[in-house]
Amino acid sequence: xxxxxxxxxxxxxxxxxxxxxxxxxxxxxxxxxxxxxxxxxxxxxxxxxxxxxxxxxxxxxxxxxxxxxxxxxxxxxxxxxxxxxxxxxxxxxxxxxxxxxxxxxxxxx
Numbered sequence: 672x673x674x675x676x677x678x679x680x681x682x683x684x685x686x687x688x689x690x691x692x693x694x695x696x697x698x699x700x701x702x703x704x705x706x707x708x709x710x711x712x713x714x715x716x717x718x719x720x721x722x723x724x725x726x727x728x729x730x731x732x733x734x735x736x737x738x739x740x741x742x743x744x745x746x747x748x749x750x751x752x753x754x755x756x757x758x759x760x761x762x763x764x765x766x767x768x769x770x771x772x773x774x775x776x777x778x779x780x
Contacts, residue, residue, distance in 0.1 A: 680710075698736025701729045709745060718749040726754040 684707075692700065708725035712718045718726075726746070733742050734755070746752050 696736065698732045698738070701732035702736060702738050705729045705733060705742075712749060713745065716749070718746075718751045723751065723754060726751065730755050 687703075692703070695703065705725055709718075709722050712722040730742075733739075742755060743752065746754060
């Protein structure tokens with residue numbers, strides 16, 4: 672990413688407040704946390720041990736949330752595709768509804 676893209680990311684990320692984050696699903700929150708952890712690695716073009724650990728810990732939620740394509744896109748240039756196991760990838764192919772959508776469409780109280 673060029674400097675303009677980093678500046679835009681910084682600006683958008685800083686304006687995302689806790690009120691908005693409270694509406695995220697667990698998977699969406701995990702993805703945002705993962706992006707925060709990967710931020711320095713992306714700028715330095717080398718994955719840190721903290722980013723590796725976050726990737727390993729958050730991989731199931733990232734993939735369950737349907738973030739496989741962006742995760743691969745981010746990890747590949749860092750040479751870190753090995754952090755996302757094929758087993759986890761294949762288990763998370765199901766589409767999941769957010770709980771508030773399930774309640775609305777299925778009449779679950």
